[in-house]
Amino acid sequence: MSLKKKKKSFFKYWSAKLHLWFGLAVGIPVVIISITGALYVFKDEVENFTRQDVIYHHEPNIGSKKLIPISVLAERVAKACPEDYPLHWVDVPTDVTRSYKYYYYEHNPDAWNYFDETVIYKTIYVNPFSGEVLRVYDEKMGFFNIVKMIHFSFLLKSEWGKYVVGIPVCLFVIMLITGVVLWWPRNKAGRKQRFQFAWKSTTKPKRKNYDLHNILGFYSSIFALIFAITGLFYCFFIVQAMVYVVFSGGETVYPDRSHITTTAPESERTLYTLDSIANQVKRLYPDSYQFSLDLGDEHMDDHVHPNFEVYVKHLSYSYHKASHIVFDEHSGELLHIHDHNDKNLGEKMVSANYDIHVGSVFNLPTKIIAFLVSLICASLPITGFMIWYGRRKKLLKD
Missing domain, CATH: 1.20.120 (Four Helix Bundle (Hemerythrin (Met), subunit A))
Incomplete structure (x- = not known):
């Protein structure tokens, strides 16, 4: 004893x-x-409250109107809010009453601090029926992004x-x-x-x-x-x-989809390629919250994708339930679907990590x-x- x-x-x-x-x-x-x-x-709750007047575009009679093509909208956004860099990506909601969100984002890998590393980070809310830019937010200097980067890297x-x-x-x-x-x-x-x-x-x-x-x-x-x-x-x-x-x-190799790549010639890409991809995503996941489309421009951090992968977010409050779809970025052909339900538990836990960390799961x-x-x-x-x-x-x- x-x-x-x-x-x-x-x-x-x-x-x-x-x-x-x-x-x-x-x-x-x-x-x-x-x-x-x-x-x-509570970042999302605060932003949903303070931005509620632009999250929804309030366009009347949308049943009789057509959405402006995503690439055409990008050109209008770039013209209305000119920057020295190209637009990066767009969040497309499945709810047609909600605004599209276009993003300027440039990352300088040679900088030593957040303010120089994040060259630009802006969110632009756009009415997809009229093309009107509803508001621009400078996320780089936004309260929650500063808080996030103090938390992540001081x-x-x-x-x-x-x-x-x-x-x-x-x-x-x-x-x-x-x-x-x-x-x-x-x-x-x-x-x-x-x-x-x-x-x-x-x-x-x-x-x-x-x-x-x-x-x-x-x-x-x-x-x-x-x-x-x-x-x-x-x-x-x-x-x-x-x-x-x-x-x-016990799986040690994470699923790799980089071999599923674009094979169509660049000449097949048109102003409507992204819309063709968006329409296919909406048909596949009509109940999803939103999906993100890369606009395909070159960026400071040598932004290169092995394939054109669309990230589908199923829930408004969480990222853990997500699907990934690979398209030919020139022809818009559907190449592969990696549905949330098809993921193994390891993939699901990796996807859920952010939501568990911030408490939004x-x-x-x-x-x-x-x-x-x-x-x-x-x-x-x-x-x-x-x-x-x-x-x-x-x-x-x-």
Whole structure:
């Protein structure tokens, strides 16, 4: 029995050391990452409210009107909102009452910070029946995009800034695990105290702070681990590979559709090729939310696709349910359909990673969980520091 106790205390001793050292080392980055994560959770809800007057174009009598061809609309957008760069892609909604969204996006791979790396990022809402540009949003300087890039790379170059964020998150994962080890009570009496707040009017602030750190930390730990690991998915390829291998049942090769390519000559491409592709997508997935079409221009980051793949988003609030369709970009011929239901579990988990990370996988309920857990994660380094500082102050007095 004494040997068992010794081993347990040894394990807890080093858990406490790691928990403290890592907490002091990455406390500030974890607070920043957590707060920006909480702020980003309700991005769609806020934007849907503030942009509601342009999300729908309000064109009268659309039943008797025709949609302007996608390529013609692109030319009108470029003329109405001229930039030094070509338009990148367009989001086409299946609901004809909604506006099309055209995007300017240029990425400079040689820059060292977000503001230089993202050369331009603008969203243009367009009435597809009249061609009227309803509004232009500069997403590069938009609140939520700045928040997102602080969260993702601390506004550093994405290629290596993600590691500046990823390393503290790795240490935070260890802190969460060691925190649960330290929280784990030795007996039933200890369990009662650690599962709930038992504050009285005489409870001191130090005790309240200790309980906030321990009890909130325990209850949020499983969700915090999920959000942390799904965040590391974007930082380290090994995490992506592990997610796919584990959930696909041991498959190590991700499905590759790059061999399905355009074979028709460029002369077959017309102003109506993209519309032909759009109409086929609408027939295949009439109940989908929207799909995205690349406009086929060259871009600063050597934007080259092995094939012309259309991304179909099935749900308004989530990206995890998505299908991919490959077309001949010159003739508009349908070459391949990779339906959401045909994906293995590994592919579905990879697709769902973003939605799990931001809490949108089950819409509002999981968003609320993500928001609250992010705030708790932001509080843990602060309450933890106060516990350490209080003990240190007491030791110095003694």
